Amino acid sequence: MKRITLSLIAILISAAAFAQQTILLNDSWVFRQFDSQDTWLPAKVPGSVHTDLFANGKIPNPFLGCNNMQVSWIDSVDWEYRSVFDIPDSFNNRELELVFDGLDTHADVFLNTVKILRANNMFRRCAVSCTNIVRNRGNELRIVFHSSIKVVDSLAAMMPFRLPGGEWAYVRKAAYHFGWDWGPRFVTCGIWKPIYLRIKPKVAVENIAFVTLNANPQQATMLASFNLVGNADVLTIKVVDLDYNKDYLNKKIRANGDEVDVKFTVDNPKLWWPNGMGNQNLSRFKIMIYADSELVYSKIHEVGIRTVRLVSEPDSIGQSFYLEVNGRPMFAKGANLIPPNFFVHSISDSAWIRMADLAAQSNFNMLRVWGGGVYAPDAFMEECTRKGILVWHDFMFACSMYPYDSVFQANVREEAIQQVKRLRKHTSLALWCGNNEVDEGWHNWGWQNQLTSFVEAPNELWGGYQQLFHELLPSVVARYDSTRCYWPSSPMFGWGNPKSMTHGDSHYWGVWWGREPIERYLQKVPRFMSEYGFQGAPSVHVMQLFNDGKNMPDSAQLLCHQKHPVGYQTINEFLQREGFKPNNLYEWVESSQMLQAQGYAHAIEAQRLSSPYCMGTLYWQLNDCWPVVSWSSVDYEGNWKRVQHYVKNLYKPVIAGAYLSDSMLVVKAVSDSINPVSASISTLIKDVNGNQIAQYKWAVGLKPNVAVEVGKVPLNRKLMTRNDIYLDISIYFDNKKHFESVYYFTRMPHKTILQMDKMVQRLREKVKPEQGMQIDTK
Known part of the structure; x- marks a missing residue:
């Protein structure tokens, strides 16, 4: 009780002192299209133009049906916001400044008709002296937001060639706002973080x-x-x-x-x-x-007193990649995280906190904040510290080459300094990464071929890349956060390069993008898997909310909520391969979720049972930012897909797995506990009616992060071809069962697999959402 009281007193004192020195300017805002005679409409700050238009009934809910395709006009025009405020007498004769925690993105700011700021970075905080401009009564603060699309076109026209990758590269704005293969395209604008007037302190x-x-x-x-x-x-x-x-x-x-x-x-x-x-x-x-x-x-x-070190060193295999915490190697278990709502201003601290809580509940020890979103808020980082979740944090660069001029790099430098200084205080912060897939895109996605008409372009662009990701960003980390390691680009090599399995971290997308069989995960095991995944449907309830009533996912509404160009075709191809034959939407959802769960299970088992060769698995992705069919393990409403239950089970400290080798079923086990574990492992061969066919037991001692072969189960040809039997593996120690998993010998009919899926069947764990622009379920 003493601890809570002291902390609360400190917070109250700090809040009171802040209130005496500041005026929060989040109220009484109105907005309209710039340079128009439209009526001013009420606006919410923090907010965005899309959510303000929706709140005023000017556009339909963009998360429903195909409404996301009807609002593209919004990002092609400029918008203006206006507020009028007074200041107390106590602010007279004091040095004052206006602080903008976040403007999205290109904006001209006027105070009492005087232009005081030209903002150009969503990720930067700006403070402007205004002592000689502000007055006691009737101060008008007006912000004109310029269309990011127009800005992109203008900046691109100034270069002799178009940057390979995405249009988001020209502006310092969340890349996913321009559309991704799991999210819509809303190139929004607005005041997405608080604004306040404060008395500038002397010290x-x-x-x-x-x-x-x-x-x-x-x-x-x-x-x-x-x-x-x-x-x-x-x-x-x-x-x-x-x-x-x-x-x-x-x-x-x-x-x-x-x-x-x-x-x-x-x-x-x-x-x-x-x-x-x-x-x-x-x-x-x-x-x-x-x-x-x-x-x-x-x-x-x-x-939290701890040390974290990235160990990436040449060895007899290639180049290692793992985290060492307090001198002990850690097998990283987790996922990639995107913003929990498309409109990030509407994500409450509690919604971010639930992401950390979900990770801890599911036996994670790491989350990766992906570089196409936004920098994580302090509340999320604090909860990760409390729950023991280390954070791999990308700088906000993804899937594109970027400008290399001095103005752009100066802008990025200030952004990086601000974010590094803000986040360095968090115990959970483990690693800074320069970008997501930019190095891979340059070497493997044909970007250089787009520049054949411009002789000097490849050298200039690659030189700019080196300056940004191998000089500027690491120098900022070294200067302001020297205890954190820096990794220039994830992955180290693209999945088409053999070195991706032996050097550094890897994004393996052969199973999805390459349409390789799910079993390929058993062979494609890298040193650290920082991305991989397979799509699965959200809950039936979410699917029905944006469906027009058709039974299968080929209606216009369902197609509008599948942003991968051949997403449904890929899922259906794999369903056919694996013997699933869904007859209606409900069965299709169940089948796709089972398929996704099986894919992740294959990958996680193979990676964990290969340690210490492989020392990390971060699947793509934990969550969604809107209702969609995607790679997530938890859908937009917070419903756990089947795969989340599988992940929670396979991320337990001690697991076992099995694989076929000729006519033998080989059983392996691994522990990531920091202390040795003595366990008993039981394998049962059973049929779907519960009849036991054979049983094998072994006692095993497990050292930290060293997978071992436990034993072998002989299988005759008759057993190997029966589609009504399966293997049940259980691990016991400390006088109780700690792990159980089920393995199928052949591809089996849809209904049989659902019957055997006893660990997760009908479980409906849910994280209550607290997000803006929720689907109206009434």
């Missing part, structure tokens, strides 16, 4: 972070870093451990520059561990900072 401390330089159970060396805004000659920095009432730091230093670093040591620290490897111990450090004897900062920080 302020910002972006404070506690990071671990080195640690063991006996001692840890910590670094406190922060930005100093304003002028001060002498700083006094005090750090107190509230749990042990111990002073760790009481030091005076000369203020020298805006970035301040101080070290201190902690004896006998309780280390923080990822989910499944140990406890998520958090130390409570209270830091007080005095500038020339005046207290300018005082706050309690909950800090």
Whole structure:
């Protein structure tokens, strides 16, 4: 109770101080199409033009039916937002500034008709001095948002050639807004984060972070870093451990520059561990900072003491890729994360938090924040820290070459500095990655062939790529977040290159894009699988909400909610291969979810049972941003697809699997527990009526992250060809069953497989959504 009370008091004091110094300007906004005589309509801030138009009844719900195809006109025009506000007398004769936490994207900002800002980056925070412009009453704040499509065309016209990849590359805006193979195209605009007027402090401390330089159970060396805004000659920095009432730091230093670093040591620290490897111990450090004897900062920080290192080194196979936490190798288990709603302003902190909770509930220890979305909010990172979920965080670059001029790179540098400084404080942050699939696109997707008419273009573009991803971004990480590792591009090699299986991380898409059989996952095992996947339908309820009543997924509405060009054809081709013959929409949903679950099961088992050769599996993707047929394991409404139950089971600390080798069924097991495990493994051959045909048992000792062969089960030809039998594998230790899995010997009819799917059948776990523009279910 003492801990909660102290934290609450600190929050209340901080909030009260903030309120006295700031005016939040999120109310009383109106909007209309720019340079028109249209009536001003009420707007919500934070918000976007699409959600504001929908709230005012000007467009239909773009998430329903084929409405997403009817609103493309919105992104081709400019929009303006307007608000009028007063300031209190206490703000008189003070130095004031307007702070814009997020404008999407290209905008001119006017205060009392004076242009004070030209914004051009969705991911940047902007602060503008306005002391001589603001007045006590009737201040007009007006923001004109320029069409991103027009901006793209204008910037592209200034170059002699079009950038290979996507049009999003020209603007610093979420790439998925331009449409993806799992999401719609709404190139929206608006005030997507708060705006406030504040009294500019004489001296302020910002972006404070506690990071671990080195640690063991006996001692840890910590670094406190922060930005100093304003002028001060002498700083006094005090750090107190509230749990042990111990002073760790009481030091005076000369203020020298805006970035301040101080070290201190902690004896006998309780280390923080990822989910499944140990406890998520958090130390409570209270830091007080005095500038020339005046207290300018005082706050309690909950800090996990741990070290994380990316080990990517040449070896006898190729080049390793794994994370080492507190000196111990970790097998990464998780998924890729996209924004939980297309319109990111409408995603509450609780919705982001539920993503971290879902991961922990499903035995994850890692999530990858994908580079085509947005930078993760602090609330999500904090919950990942509490739940033991490490975060691989891409910078926001994906699937395109990017401009290489000095203006663009200067814009990116400021973006990167702001985001690195903001996120470095989080214990959960493990790794920075420069981009998603840009290196692969350049070498494998024919981009260079698009430039054959421009002799100098390939060298210029690749030189710009090197500057951005091998110089600029790693230099920012090294300067402001030196304890985190940087990886330039994911994957290291494309899935068509043999080195993708032996070097670094891999995105293997042969099973989906290449239409290779699901069993290919058993052979295609890389050192670290950071992307792979197979599509599956959302719940029947979600499908029915955007369907026109037809029985199968070939109606116009269902096609509008499948953004992969041949998504339905690919699913149906695999259903036919695997012997599924759905007769109606319900059976099609069930069959596609079973097919997806089987695909992920093959991949995860093969990867985990190949450790330490393979040391990570992050499937694509955990969630959806709107109702759609996609690779997600949880649909837009929060319903668990069948695959999520499979993943939860296969991400348990100790698992076993089986595969056929000639006439033998080989059983393997692995543990990712940090301590050795002694287990008993039982295999039962049964028929669908529950009759036991044979049983085998083994005792096995498992070392951390070392897969071992447990035993072999002989199979005669008669057993191998029967389609009514299956293998049940169970693992027991600590006097209870910890794992169970089922294996089929042949492809079996749809209804038989559903009957045998006893672990997940009729389970309907759901994460209650809290998202904007929900489907109207009434």
